[in-house]
Amino acid sequence: MVFKRSLYKSPAQLRLMVAPGLATAASLDAVQSAVAAGMSTLELDTIAEQAILAAGGSSNFKLEQGYHHTICSSVNDEVVHGIPGGRILQPGDIVSIDSGAILDGWNGDAARSFVLPDPTRPEVVAERQKLSDVTEQSLWQGIARLASANHLNEVGEAIEDYILSQGEYGILTDYIGHGIGRRMHEEPPVFNYRVRAKGPEVKPGLVVAIEPMVVLGGPDTYVKDDGWTVATEDGKAAAHWEHSIAVHKDGIWVLTATDGGAAGLAPFGITPTPIA
Structure with a gap:
């Protein structure tokens, strides 16, 4: 497959993507500081929006036709695209928050999962926390592979290998x-598992959002009656982690991490380099 030259951004365009990435990170930082049992998912939506506005951006999720919120909030068996509303978070819930910002016409996109404490069900909390940890670490495995890959689909190999090494988890293939x-x-697709095609060449100017979605049971899902929320068929819990990453002439930079990915990449011996 031949990929368009327009797949790769110029150095000037990469620099313009730093600010929306940081605005996206700020929204997730704000949610992470606030999320707790007893809160509604709509309250988290307001918190995320305020953080994006304070950073000079606006929600890009609201630009999606028919979607009217700043975040997607997916709880327990919901994997992605959950709509914020009056649902009150409960102890032991796992909630995945996906957020994005647009600033000066450029976009950021990232997601994190949070497990709420529940001293009455420690085994449930531990199982869900491990699910979230495995998903997050698989994301960093993929980002680390991106730093040395020749072709993009090597990222999916690294993600799949790590997840399968950690236990019997399901990897979503439809998303x-x-x-x-x-x-x-935008193009290109970024797979979280092995595919036969190599994908585009990894070279300066490539910017991708890597987002593994992992479940405790099988990978089969359905869309709820709201037309957005994706949930597991077997009702088992899911986790979702995501970062937007730029490849540039001096290395890689995680646009949606305030440290550029330094902490997440340190165990791999990789030091991310700011975009000059």
């Missing part, structure tokens, strides 16, 4: 990562 730039969802 994958993507390129990002002027639009939140």
Whole structure:
């Protein structure tokens, strides 16, 4: 497959993607500081929006036709695209928050999962926390592979290998990562598992959102009656982690991490380099 030259951003365009990435990170930092049992998912939506506005951006999720919120909030068996509303978070819930910002016409996109404490069900909390940890670490495995890959689909190999090494987890195949730039969802597709095609060449200018979605049971899902929320068929819990990453002439930079990915990449001996 031949990929368009426009797949790769110029150095100037990469620099413009730093601010929306930081605004996206700020929204998730704000949610992480606030999320607790007893809160509604709509309250978290307001917190995320305020953080994005304070950073000078606006929600890019609201630009999706028919979607009217800043975040997606997916709880327990919900994997992605959950709509914020009056649902009150309960002790022991696992909630995945996906957020994105647009600033000066450029986009950021990231997600994190949080497990709420529940001293009455320690085994449930431990199982869900491990699910979240495995998903997060698989994301960093993919980002680390991106730093040395020749072709993009090596990322999916690294993600799948790590997840399968950690236990019997399901990897969603119907929902994958993507390129990002002027639009939140661009080419190329970013798989979280092995595929036969190599994918585009990894070289300066490539910007992708890597987002593994992992479940405790099988990978089969359905869309709820709201037309958005994706949930597991077997009702088992799910986790979702995501970062937007730029490849540039001096290395890689995680646009949606305030440290550029330094902490997450340190165990791999990789030091991310700011975009000059």
